Amino acid sequence: xxxxxxxxxxxxxxxxxxxxxxxxxxxxxxxxxxxxxxxxxxxxxxxxxxxxxxxxxxxxxxxxxxxxxxxxxxxxxxxxxxxxxxxxxxxxxxxxxxxxxxxxxxxxxxxx
Amino acid sequence: xxxxxxxxxxxxxxxxxxxxxxxxxxxxxxxxxxxxxxxxxxxxxxxxxxxxxxxxxxxxxxxxxxxxxxxxxxxxxxxxxxxxxxxxxxxxxxxxxxxxxxxxxxxxxxxxxx
Numbered sequence: 001x002x003x004x005x006x007x008x009x010x011x012x013x014x015x016x017x018x019x020x021x022x023x024x025x026x027x028x029x030x031x032x033x034x035x036x037x038x039x040x041x042x043x044x045x046x047x048x049x050x051x052x053x054x055x056x057x058x059x060x061x062x063x064x065x066x067x068x069x070x071x072x073x074x075x076x077x078x079x080x081x082x083x084x085x086x087x088x089x090x091x092x093x094x095x096x097x098x099x100x101x102x103x104x105x106x107x108x109x110x111x112x
Numbered sequence: 113x114x115x116x117x118x119x120x121x122x123x124x125x126x127x128x129x130x131x132x133x134x135x136x137x138x139x140x141x142x143x144x145x146x147x148x149x150x151x152x153x154x155x156x157x158x159x160x161x162x163x164x165x166x167x168x169x170x171x172x173x174x175x176x177x178x179x180x181x182x183x184x185x186x187x188x189x190x191x192x193x194x195x196x197x198x199x200x201x202x203x204x205x206x207x208x209x210x211x212x213x214x215x216x217x218x219x220x221x222x223x224x225x226x
Contacts (some may be wrong), residue, residue, distance in 0.1 A: 006154075034214070043116070043203055043217030044155070089155060099168060100215060102147070104154030 003027045004092050006103035015112045019077040023090030023103055026071065030092035034100065035064060035075050038087040047088075048075070080110045114138070116218035118204050124224045130192040133221045135204030136185055141216070142209035146179055146189050149201040149220070158202075161187065162209070194225045 005024045013019045025033075031052040036044035050057040050064045050073070057064050063076045077084055090103040117136040125131055137144045145160040159169040164181045172179070176195070181187040191198055201222045205215040 002153075036215075041219065043205070043219050044215075045217070046214045049214075091155075099157065099160065100145075101157065102155035104152070 002104070003030075004090055004101050004103040006088075006090055006106050008106050009104070010107040010109070012109045012111060013080045015082055015110055016079045019075075019080045019084065019108055019110065021075040021077075021088050021090075021106050021108065023073045023075075024071055025073075025092050027092070027094075027101075028071070029094045030101075031095045032093045033064070033066060033073050034091045034093075035062075036089040036091060036102075038089065038105070044089055077108075080108075082110050082112045084108060085110045116204055116206050116216055118202075118218035118221050120221055121219065122222045122224075124226065125194055126226050127195055128193045129225075130190065131194045131198075131223060131225075133189040133202050133204075133223070135187045135189070135218060137187070137204070137206030138216055139185065140208065141206035143207040144181060144187050145205040145207070145215060146187070147203040147205065147217075149203060155203070158189070191223075194223075196225045199223055199225050 003026050034049040035047040037047045038044040048059050048062050048064050050066050055066050066073045087105045089105045091100045093100050119134045146158040147155045149155050158171045159179045161181045179189045201220045203217050203220045205217040207215050
């Protein structure tokens with residue numbers, strides 16, 4: 001049973017347009033959510049996070065939205081750039097502890 | 113500063129052989145994690161340590177898998193005997209000792225079991 005689900009295995013977007021990556025979770029004990037980005041042959045790197053007390057967090061071109069009632073979060077990238085092409089992992093952790101649960105990942109391709 | 117260092121980067125072995133993956137966490141980080149990445153299941157947490165003590169090994173698939181952390185700067189993940197279904201990329205990550213701390217991943221060890 002996957003507690004964090006990324007239902008879209010891949011997404012293709014034109015350069016300059018918005019990329020929207022989605023993530024759903026089932027465990028109501030999760031209270032902190034993160035997005036990681038992974039290039040081929042490299043380890044995942046932290047991108048952006050959001051606490052459950054917020055519904056939006058913005059960092060440059062990246063914005064994460066959290067809808068607690070729907071147990072859904074999304075990552076928006078505006079404008080998308082070819083260098084954003086990577087695998088994006090959604091992750092969640094409970095109130096206490098450092099145990100991150102990851103989704104299966106979404107491959108983003110930004111076409112120039 | 114050096115990041116998380118994993119070795120080997122690539123390992124090809126035959127079914128039944130023992131495999132040992134190694135990890136050096138970032139100095140000063142209190143938490144160490146072993147994850148496995150597969151196409152079907154994404155990143156799965158296998159085990160994690162806090163101050164060299166295993167805290168949660170519920171993700172370890174079966175008794176063929178074992179992990180140790182003899183000191184703060186070294187950890188191993190061992191598979192004995194290995195099977196083809198163990199083929200995956202294994203990541204080690206470390207984190208400072210704060211809740212919701214960001215994980216810092218190594219570059220991974222790609223294991224192929226023939």
